[in-house]
Amino acid sequence: MDTQVRHPMLVPTRHDELSRQQFVHNLRLCLAADVLPGARRVYERRVRPAFRRDHQRDPKDRHEVRKAMDRDPYYRLYCATQRASQEMMWDSVIDSVERENPTLQQRAKDLKTSGKGSVRIPRDFKQPAYHRAADIHLQPGGYHLDHGSNDLASGAIYDRSVFLYAIGGLGDYNDDLGRTLVDYYRAKFPKKTPHRILDMGCAVGHSTLPWVEAFPGAEVHGIDCGAGMVRYALARAQGLGRVAHFSQQNAEKTSFRDGHFDLVVSHIMLHETSRTAFDRIMRETFRLLAPGGVMLHMDLPRDHGMKPYDSFLMDWEAYHNNETFMVVCRDLDWKAAAVRGGFEPARTKVDGSLTHAAMEMIKAGQTPPYAIKFPILVGRK
Numbered sequence: 319m320d321t322q323v324r325h326p327m328l329v330p331t332r333h334d335e336l337s338r339q340q341f342v343h344n345l346r347l348c349l350a351a352d353v354l355p356g357a358r359r360v361y362e363r364r365v366r367p368a369f370r371r372d373h374q375r376d377p378k379d380r381h382e383v384r385k386a387m388d389r390d391p392y393y394r395l396y397c398a399t400q401r402a403s404q405e406m407m408w409d410s411v412i413d414s415v416e417r418e419n420p421t422l423q424q425r426a427k428d429l430k431t432s433g434k435g436s437v438r439i440p441r442d443f444k445q446p447a448y449h450r451a452a453d454i455h456l457q458p459g460g461y462h463l464d465h466g467s468n469d470l471a472s473g474a475i476y477d478r479s480v481f482l483y484a485i486g487g488l489g490d491y492n493d494d495l496g497r498t499l500v501d502y503y504r505a506k507f508p509k510k511t512p513h514r515i516l517d518m519g520c521a522v523g524h525s526t527l528p529w530v531e532a533f534p535g536a537e538v539h540g541i542d543c544g545a546g547m548v549r550y551a552l553a554r555a556q557g558l559g560r561v562a563h564f565s566q567q568n569a570e571k572t573s574f575r576d577g578h579f580d581l582v583v584s585h586i587m588l589h590e591t592s593r594t595a596f597d598r599i600m601r602e603t604f605r606l607l608a609p610g611g612v613m614l615h616m617d618l619p620r621d622h623g624m625k626p627y628d629s630f631l632m633d634w635e636a637y638h639n640n641e642t643f644m645v646v647c648r649d650l651d652w653k654a655a656a657v658r659g660g661f662e663p664a665r666t667k668v669d670g671s672l673t674h675a676a677m678e679m680i681k682a683g684q685t686p687p688y689a690i691k692f693p694i695l696v697g698r699k
């Protein structure tokens with residue numbers, strides 16, 4: 319199962335730890351491939367007919383589907399087991415990181431001495447309330463767990479855990495979303511070559527490095543609210559021989575000057591911000607772009623145009639995995655928010671793309687396990 323590419327910063331695991339991680343991986347695979355499809359059958363055969371009997375109509379939206387499904391024992395068992403798998407996932411990685419933390423910190427120092435790129439952590443950074451409110455995805459301590467100036471544990475935990483979280487579906491470098499957006503940008507803007515790129519909400523740089531690789535002449539920056547995330551991001555990039563600049567910054571208001579970037583991107587960050595933060599990020603993106611610049615914010619599917627049951631499935635993380643703000647983002651009119659931020663309506667749209675992995679499978683004549691399009695908010699200044 320384990321194809322995650324080993325790099326100098328990836329936390330080493332002992333035999334028993336790896337075995338626990340493999341258990342989590344297989345449990346999540348079983349839940350996704352075998353148990354969850356059964357919930358759809360339960361809905362069609364049991365829950366929807368009962369709802370119809372009571373209301374003389376079908377559930378009209380994802381919220382009505384959820385309320386009805388929440389009472390069903392099969393679905394409740396799925397939810398409880400999936401949540402337990404999420405908790406086990408963090409537990410299975412945290413032990414290794416706690417043991418290896420001093421070694422990882424030393425390795426990061428050594429890489430910093432020999433490598434290029436930079437990391438900047440301001441003294442007075444204030445975590446936004448939507449991060450302090452709950453540990454997103456149940457990651458203990460959240461993205462912003464920080465034990466001091468060299469601490470990179472949150473990043474080390476995240477790097478390994480996300481591979482298990484996605485059951486390897488984001489690729490061997492967890493970078494499929496970045497590669498997908500790079501392909502999208504190249505296809506839609508074939509004449510553009512960006513010189514300065516900003517990746518907002520970069521976490522440990524999984525989606526940042528595809529931009530470094532695609533545009534070797536560009537200066538690439540990644541910002542994130544988590545100090546441990548960006549410290550680790552630099553060390554990971556250096557360990558992989560890539561050059562990028564990271565800093566702890568809130569995407570709502572950054573320290574970069576007006577018009578500094580010709581491309582601003584994000585990958586699954588927006589759904590973790592609040593309603594007001596969303597608007598502020600739009601304004602900030604607009605401010606940061608040079609004339610002719612492009613924004614591409616890629617995120618999880620909105621409610622828009624989805625069938626109620628399919629849309630209900632996308633809400634699982636919101637109600638069971640501390641993705642509290644996701645519900646808001648899924649209902650928001652993204653284009654209207656971008657226009658409020660300064661973008662012209664005629665130069666703004668919500669497009670979408672299958673992931674790189676799904677497209678590769680379709681090209682090879684195979685059927686991808688999931689073929690949802692990730693929406694992309696596109697704006698040109």
Ligand SMILES: C[S@@+](CC[C@H](N)C(=O)[O-])C[C@H]1O[C@@H](n2cnc3c(N)ncnc32)[C@H](O)[C@@H]1O
Binds near residue numbers: 496520543570
């Ligand atoms: C789901 S992770 C995605 C990470 C990364 N973009 C990727 O594709 O692997 C979302 C990240 O966005 C960051 N984030 C959320 N709100 C932010 C904000 N207002 N400013 C900067 N980063 C933010 C979180 O700290 C987290 O690391």
